[in-house]
Amino acid sequence: MNKAELFEQILAKKSYLCVGLDTDIHRIPDFLKSFDDPIFEFNKRIIDATKDLCVAYKPNIAFYEALGSKGWVALEKTLDYIPSDIFTIADAKRGDIGNTSRLYARAFFETMSFDSITVAPYMGEDSVKPFLSFDNKWVILLGLTSNKGSQDFQFFRENDTYLYQKVLAKAQEWGTAEQLMFVIGATHPEKFKEIRQIAPDNFYLVPGIGAQGGDLQAVSEFGMNDQVGLLVNSSRGIIYAGSGENFDESARNAALKVQQQMESILNTKFA
Amino acid sequence: MNKAELFEQILAKKSYLCVGLDTDIHRIPDFLKSFDDPIFEFNKRIIDATKDLCVAYKPNIAFYEALGSKGWVALEKTLDYIPSDIFTIADAKRGDIGNTSRLYARAFFETMSFDSITVAPYMGEDSVKPFLSFDNKWVILLGLTSNKGSQDFQFFRENDTYLYQKVLAKAQEWGTAEQLMFVIGATHPEKFKEIRQIAPDNFYLVPGIGAQGGDLQAVSEFGMNDQVGLLVNSSRGIIYAGSGENFDESARNAALKVQQQMESILNTKFA
Numbered sequence: 341m342n343k344a345e346l347f348e349q350i351l352a353k354k355s356y357l358c359v360g361l362d363t364d365i366h367r368i369p370d371f372l373k374s375f376d377d378p379i380f381e382f383n384k385r386i387i388d389a390t391k392d393l394c395v396a397y398k399p400n401i402a403f404y405e406a407l408g409s410k411g412w413v414a415l416e417k418t419l420d421y422i423p424s425d426i427f428t429i430a431d432a433k434r435g436d437i438g439n440t441s442r443l444y445a446r447a448f449f450e451t452m453s454f455d456s457i458t459v460a461p462y463m464g465e466d467s468v469k470p471f472l473s474f475d476n477k478w479v480i481l482l483g484l485t486s487n488k489g490s491q492d493f494q495f496f497r498e499n500d501t502y503l504y505q506k507v508l509a510k511a512q513e514w515g516t517a518e519q520l521m522f523v524i525g526a527t528h529p530e531k532f533k534e535i536r537q538i539a540p541d542n543f544y545l546v547p548g549i550g551a552q553g554g555d556l557q558a559v560s561e562f563g564m565n566d567q568v569g570l571l572v573n574s575s576r577g578i579i580y581a582g583s584g585e586n587f588d589e590s591a592r593n594a595a596l597k598v599q600q601q602m603e604s605i606l607n608t609k610f611a
Numbered sequence: 612m613n614k615a616e617l618f619e620q621i622l623a624k625k626s627y628l629c630v631g632l633d634t635d636i637h638r639i640p641d642f643l644k645s646f647d648d649p650i651f652e653f654n655k656r657i658i659d660a661t662k663d664l665c666v667a668y669k670p671n672i673a674f675y676e677a678l679g680s681k682g683w684v685a686l687e688k689t690l691d692y693i694p695s696d697i698f699t700i701a702d703a704k705r706g707d708i709g710n711t712s713r714l715y716a717r718a719f720f721e722t723m724s725f726d727s728i729t730v731a732p733y734m735g736e737d738s739v740k741p742f743l744s745f746d747n748k749w750v751i752l753l754g755l756t757s758n759k760g761s762q763d764f765q766f767f768r769e770n771d772t773y774l775y776q777k778v779l780a781k782a783q784e785w786g787t788a789e790q791l792m793f794v795i796g797a798t799h800p801e802k803f804k805e806i807r808q809i810a811p812d813n814f815y816l817v818p819g820i821g822a823q824g825g826d827l828q829a830v831s832e833f834g835m836n837d838q839v840g841l842l843v844n845s846s847r848g849i850i851y852a853g854s855g856e857n858f859d860e861s862a863r864n865a866a867l868k869v870q871q872q873m874e875s876i877l878n879t880k881f882a
Contacts, residue, residue: 362711402707402714408722409683416679433707435731436673437758437818440633443673451679460706460731462753464760482733487708489735496777497769506767547708 341427341455342476343518343543347567349395349425351610354603356568358396358429358545359595360575361386361418362403367580369587379407379414382587384421386579389588393599396571397422398429398545419452427571429480429545430454438466445471456480458523458545461507465514472515479520483508484535486525486548508538517541524563526554526572532562543569549598550577556598560605568606574598612698612726613747614789614814618838620666620696622881625874627839629667629700629816630866631846632657632689633674638851640858650678650685653858655692657850660859664870667842668693669700669816690723698842700751700816701725709737716742727751729794729816732778736785743786750791754779755806757796757819779809788812795834797825797843803833814840820869821848827869831876839877845869 341349350356363379363386372378387397399418404411422428434444434457448457449471456478459468471479484494484504494504508522517539524535526548535544544563548554549572556572563570578598582590612620621627634650634657643649658668670689675682693699705715705728712730719728720742727749730739742750755765755775765775772780779793788810795806797819806815815834819825820843827843834841849869853861 364714400707400711400714402705402711402718405718406714406722408687408718409680412680412683431707433731433734434673434704436671436702436704437756437760437823440671440673443635443671443677447673447676447679451677460704460733462731462733462764463704463756463758464763464765466758466760468760485708485734487734487737489708489737489739492735492781493733493774493778494735496767496774498767503764503767503774507764510763552708 343567346395346427346543349427350568351606353392353395354606355393355395355599356570356572356602357394357595357598358398358571358573359386359390359394359578360431360547360573361397361399361579362575363399363579364403365407369583369585371585377414377417379404379411380417383414383418385588386591387421389592390578390595391423391426393592393595394426396427396429398431398573400431400575416452419454428455430457433458433460433482435460435463435467437463438470441467442470445474449474449477456521458482461511468511469514472519477519479515480545481507481511481520481522483522484524484528484531486527486552486554490525490528505538508535512539517543521545523547526556526559527552529555529558529562532559536563536565540565541569543571546570546572550574556601557605564609568610572602614838617666617698617814620698621839622877624663624666625877626664626666626870627841627843627873628665628866628869629669629842629844630657630661630665630849631702631818631844632668632670632850633846634670634850635674636678640854640856642856648685648688650675650682651688654685654689656859657862658692660863661849661866662694662697664863664866665697667698667700669702669844671702671846687723690725699726701728704729704731704753706731706734706738708734709741712738713741716745720745720748727792729753732782739782740785743790748790750786751816752778752782752791752793754793755795755799755802757798757823757825761796776809779806783810788814792816794818797827797830798823800826800829800833803830807834807836811836812840814842817841817843821845827872828876835880839881843873
């Protein structure tokens, strides 16, 4: 999916919601555990309940790896089940020396067929570039993350530049806004304005609303560009909104609430 | 395996060699491809051929993920096959927000039973600490990596401190030298002396000799501490030393060459 198509999807659905499929075997409803593949059953129902309300799904790979090869199977089945007009993000935060990053790219772009993968920047250019050499695939590079630990190194400062700013600037030498997004946490809403000056055209994947406390309104106000430019993620706040037999209805209601907020913001900005 | 036991193994085997199991389906000998699980067959023979010459094995997880669930099965079987007195490293370079890093830790320390995992520092304390909360398990944090891209961000400089130096110093507030190692690339041999001043007691995992061109002699001279403190990795230089039916003999000969160099260095320093 290219940038124009993503923008189109957002306008059509009046939503820039990404649903995080952080499916934890210890948190899914008990009744699902009698199925052959409880993780996939859970995801299937979440997808059925939310697919008209969101434009992206983002399985965090950790939750699948924690189950070993069985988890990997559940992930593959989940990816196959997601409708093809919805953008898919492997939240993997990978990154290694060049010949190895190429293998990770193969894993997520070829063996599986994700549209995008999150990548960690610490190892620099040759760890990121292999992911950028696939047609019609996206790198979502960690910029300023939503967690408390973002303070430890991302605000390391050379002269007037923070490390995360350097990452945003440097990475744009490696790929265009047609293939490169950034992770910018919703827990730093005051930073979005300044970050838009460094990376005006890129989409941002924004975690941290909901369970982590970020503010959708503020993020949208300061973070949007003329193609929206935001995919705002919610994981736990949606998929664990309910815990019984009707967990999927609860998830739908939670997603609907966010989508309606987004619709009202989009109506103001893209009337 | 604790630090004293690792030191003991090094002295007993006269080796601080780590063999990297970067097993690529496109590079293994053709005759293995008729087996049910060619990747595991390859690894099994490499392990049989080198287990008396090395103290650690390090599968790079990318090579297994690239094969999807089948690769994951091969990885699990390989880990089971490694003798229990050999240190195992999941070279995964993971790192995510706290609740997610915990899942990765579960994946590699519980679902599988690796002794250690490599972790990327960009997301800071809460992304690293969950890996440090397992008894008798190790975090190997990226410090100064061996690749060209290490220049891009690791040498970002605040006052007199480079980012990689900050990472080495800061991480020691999170864990002791009994549970925390650092990745320090052999391609920066001139840096080892200074790095030993920042992290005197930690073991370093040292990639970059062999295919990447680092120098074992220089690394050992400047990087050793009084418990050796080095695990020097070679992957491609050993496992792909030969390509025919006798690839395992070729691998043994390549490993033996490195081990003999190490024995001579150890004899000088630990007579």
